[in-house]
Amino acid sequence: MALDSLMKSKRAAPIRGFGALSFGVRDDALVRQNPSAIYQELMMTTPYAQTHRDVSYANNTVSLHSHEFYELLLCRSDCSLEYLVGADRYSLQKGDIILIRPGVSHRPLLRKDLSVPYRRDVLWVSTDLMEVLAQMDDEHADAWHVNLLRTKGTRWEFLCDLFHEGVKESEQKNPGWRSMVLGNTIQLLTQLMRACREGRELLPSREQTALLERIMAYLEENFPSRITLTDTANHFFVSESTITHTFHKEMGVSFYRCLTQLRLIHAKTLMRDGFPLSDIGQHVGFADYSTFFRAFKKEYGISPKQYMLQRDSLTRPAQGGLAHLAFFESPSTPPAAPETKSPGSGHPALSDSPE
Secondary structure (H helix, E strand, O other), X not given: OOHHHHHHHOOOOOOOOOOOHHHXXXXXXXXHHOHHHHHOOOOOOOOOEEEEEEEEOOOOOOOOEOOOOEEEEEEOOOOOOEEEEOOEEEEOOOOEEEEEOOOOOEEEEOOOOOOOOEEEEEEEEOHHHHHHHHHHOHHXXXXXXXXXXXXXXXXXXXXXXXXXHHHHHHHHOOOOHHHHXXXXXXXXXXXXXXXXHHOXXXXXXXXXXXXXXXXXXXXXXXXXXXXXXXXXXXHHOOOHHHHHHHHHHHOOOOHHHHHHHHHHHHHHHHHHOOOOHHHHHHHOOOOOHHHHHHHHHHHHOOOHHHHHHHHHHHOOOOOOOHHHOHHHOOOOOOOOOOOOOOOOOOOOOOXXXXX
């Protein structure tokens, strides 16, 4: 099967209730209600790799979020920006490459006094493609043990050119551009793997651990449990007002809103792993399903069941796949028959009763 045909066969249908930038459909009503929602649940519209440019300004709001795919970000501006990956915070420089694994919470910390827009090249890589690369060269897994590479002034600055080439192909859309994007992505990922293995000078240290990072690490470790602002303040020997001020200043949201976003990120991971919707809320720290339902719909604009139905419609495997390409020879097995879910056993049979 031709590569372009494979790419086209897995194009996503329009998605409602999610922001999807220029290559999908965005629910503008939801974005007006919650401007930060545009980054909350972006979906890939190609099966292996896609790339684009993006820009954020001082008055933009980007919530804590995660993706189902690998995301690589190339910082293209000297904007004195800090970036949060999990509980680690980094000061970005032009030429920095951020590597984000699926399911890992992240966001830029856009201060109101940001004088230069945060411009970046964005590359999304599917887990399917990463698995194939790891099967061919197991060293590929090494690249994802780090969060950031600093290329400026090193022999690895050419990695920025590879990012630009992929974006240019995607923008110009000349014949065979999807094949070029895929080939460029494989080359970039392989060079990144080599950089991570050989270029220890590319690994900048994290910012000195501050209160925000310590609290984020605490929330990441304890989100399934009952967490209150009072208990957190007592744990870190600070006042509640100090934590409240820190989150509003650094994150632009309240302590409890950030905790809810973090819990919902972990909830989506459990949903994708097939956990019954009725049980997920309590697994990630919500008191009951109704509380989880309301939080999910408020944050993402759709119910948990609608999310799973839309996600399933976008991620059905294409016939064939990378295993059918001559240069990706690997044993393949016939796709399993769709599992029939009984009511209450998982999506999508479970009814969203709070509706």
